[in-house]
Amino acid sequence: MKVFMDLKWFFKQEKRPYIVGILLLILVAMLELVPPKIIGIIVDSIKEGTLTGSQLLKWMIILTVTGISMYVIRYFWRFMIFGSAYKLARQLRDMLYSHFTKMSQTFYQKKRVGDLMAHATNDLQAIQQTAGAGVLTMVDSLTIGIAVVVVMAATISWELTLICLIPMPFMAIMTNWYGRLLHQRFYKAQEAFSSLNDKTQESITGIKVIKTFGQEKEDVEEFYHQSADVVKKNLAVARVDALYDPTIAGIVGVSFFLSIAFGAKFVIDGMITIGELVSFNAYLGLLVWPMLAFGWLFNILERGRASYDRIRSILDEPVDVKDTPDALDQVPTGDLAFHIDDFTYLGEQQPVLKQIHFRLRRGETLGIVGKTGAGKTTLLKLLIRESEGFDGDILFGERRIDQYKLERLREAIGYVPQEHFLFSATVAENISFAKPDASIEEVHHAAKLAKIDQDILQFTDGYETIVGERGVSLSGGQKQRISIARALLIQPEVLILDDSLSAVDAKTEEGILASLRETRAGKTTIITAHRLSAIQHADRILVLDEGEIAQMGTHDELMGQDGWYREMYLHQQLEAIVEKGGSHG
Template sequence: MKVFMDLKWFFKQEKRPYMVGILLLILVAMLELVPPKIIGIVVDSIKEGTLTGSLLLKWMMILTVAGILMYVARYFWRVMIFGSAYKLARQLRDMLYAHFTKMSQTFYQKKRVGDLMAHATNDIQAIQQTAGAGVLTLVDSLTIGVAVVVVMAATISWELTLICLIPMPFMAIMTNWYGRLLHQRFSKAQEAFSALNDKTQESITGIKVIKTFGQEKEDVEDFYDKSADVVKKNLAVARVDALYDPTIAIIVGVSFFLSIAFGAKFVIDGRITIGELVSFNAYLGLLVWPMLAFGWLFNILERGRASYDRIRAILDEPVDVKDRPDALDQVPTGDLAFQIDGFTYPGEQQPVLKQIHFKLRRGETLGIVGKTGAGKTTLLKLLIRESEGFSGDILIGERPIDQYKLERLREAIGYVPQEHFLFSATVAENISFAMPDAAIEDVHHAAKLAKVDQDILQFTDGYETIVGERGVSLSGGQKQRISIARSLLMQPEVLILDDSLSAVDAKTEEGILASLRETRAGKTTIITAHRLSAIQHADMILVLDEGEIAQMGTHDELMERDGWYKEMYLHQQLEAIVEKGGSHG
């Protein structure tokens, strides 16, 4: 019953519909006691020869009224109890989704997407069952069970009632043991389902790579193994689940045997009538449901507890990046200053960034270059507060960025990441993602600035073309430029292009950079790149090496010094000449 205590907050929230539903359930349980009593009375009347047509009609009318009342009550308790259970599912799903949106990159590095999806589907469904069918089964079985036993003992024979209840403690012991086994096995089954969910999501997302490398057979075999593991673990659950009905059937059979054996003797001895014995066995038949329900109840509760524990563990994960209580509710603007003494990712030993100190005036362009793994992207993620925990400060307008509300900080920053994500929507909807109410003319203008307008107009439906999941129908360069257009539409205070020109040709790159220079006067731009032509126009260039600033200056200043920048620039120029088939000289 622990899961009911865990869900106490929800039952308190929805106490009115649950109270009405439970009262209606109790009413139904009381009404179910009427037919067996009437049957016993009619049987005795037949035996004594006192049954008349009018008397039979009276009892039939009472049965009809009881049936109608049960019909109406059952309809409304379902609306109240099952309706509340659906509200719980929606509320938990909303809580999970809201929590997911607050979590940092570290959380998603530790958790698998398929597992998180399983929490929001399978686990929520199990908890919904607990708050719906679980409450129904508990209240209904207890009410009917207690009421039937009381009526049997009070109106027929307390001795016969006690005799027939002798097998019940054995059922309690067995179902309790089954419940413990079920909890353990269902937790493993849910974990297996999460792994299968994750495998399916990953394979569908990476289908191009799988097919390119000819790994379809191996991938199908891996899926088959995980699917077989789900079946195996669910069969283990089913084997325990299957023990409930036979166990209860045996105990019910023993109770009926005791009822007939001792009841017949009681009739012969004149302690009860034949009609009362018929009623007693009818009441005993009503006890079958509560006994079966208890077995089903343990099943539901153990599944719900395992799933609620999994969801609770996710919701209890702390939010790494959150607003300070006194955070400013304004969009930051002004000069940028980085004063980072050091930053190390959680769980790592070596710092990723060390002694990053520089200032960028508002309206300037910063270029950041360096080898792969030098810390370029990490530096940008600290600026947008995707990660925290560094020693030092990052300031905008002479205020540390954590003094602004997170929402306002990100309103000031347009970020185009290395991995471009497009939604399964139209091109126009993807560009206007951050500004859904933007005029279509502004969407077109942003696309023109990103040099993707002509490509879009060649699509079958132009700006209304559905790009497919993750932009599967577009080339890498088109996805990059649509992502750039999405950020340009925001007209952000700070625009970040994190190696976002790598998939476009040199001519297109130059066109995009020219657009940025024309339209972003007075606004700050930060560009990281491996191709140095993308940042040679910048007001300041940082060369990062193993998380430290190895060189800093303008393009001309860095070309006057020996170092990584000059060496790499000359190397790339030579490559460009060779690709054109020309000669250096």
């Protein structure tokens, strides 16, 4: 019953529908006691020869009214209890989704997408069953069970009732043991399903890579093994589940045997009548459902408890990045100042950034370059507060970035990440994602600035073309430019292009950069790149090496120094000359 205690907050919240539903359930249970009693009376009347047509009609009318009443009342209690259970599933789903949106990148590095999906589907379904069928089963089985036993003992024979209840403690012992086994095995089965879910999602997403490297056979085999593991662990659950009905049916059979054996003797001894024995066995038949339901209840509760434990473990994960109590509810503007002494990712030993100190005036363009793993993206993630926990400060408009509400800080920043993501929607909807109320003219303008407008117009349905899941139908350069258009649409105070021009050709790159220079006067732009042509016109260039600033200055200043920047720029220029010469060959 622990899961009911865990869900006490919800039952308190929805107390009115649950109270009404439970009262209606109890009323149905009371009405179910009427037919066996009437049957016993009719049997005795037949035996004594006193039954008349009018009496029979009266009892038939009572039975009919009782049946119709139960039919109507059952509709309303189902609406009350199961309706509330659906609300619980929706509320937990909303809580999970809201929690997912608040979590930092660290959380998603630890958790698998398939596992998170399983929490929002299979686990929620099991909890919904607990709050619906579980409550129904508990109340119904207890009410009917207690009421039937009381009526049997009080109106027919307490001695016969006591004899027929002798097997019941054995059922309680067995179902309790089954429940413990079921909890352990169902938890493992849900974990296995999560792994399979994750494998399926990963394989479908990476199907191009799988096919390119000819790994279809190996991938199918791995899926087969994981699928077999899911079946194996669910069969382990089913083996325990399958024990409930035979155990309960056996105990019920023993009770019926005792009822017939001792009941016949009681009739012969004149302690009860034939009609009362018939009624007693009819009541005993009503006890079959509570006993079966009792076993089913353990099944539902243990599944629900295992699933609720899994969901609570996710909801209990702390939010790494959150608003401070006195955070400003305003969009920041002004200069940017970085004073980072040290930053190390959680669980790592070596710092990723060290002694990063510089100021970027509003309206300037900053270029950040360096070898792969030099810390370029990490620096940007600290600015948008995707990661925290560094020694030092980042100032935006002379205030620390954590003094602004997170939502307002990110309103000021348009971020185009390395791993651009497009939704399975139209091109126009992808561009207007951050500004859903944008006019089609604004969408077209942003697309022109990103030099993707002409490509879009050549698509089958133009701006209404569905790009496919994750933009699967587009080239890398097209996805990059749509992502850039999405960021430009909101006209952010700070635009960040994190190696977002790598998949476009040199001519398109120059066109995009020219658009930015023309339209972003007075607004700050930060560009990270491996191709130095993308940042050579920047007002300031940082060269990062192993998390530290190795060089800083304008393009001309850095070309006048011996160092990584000059060496890499000349190398890339030579490559461009060779490629150009090759094209003429």
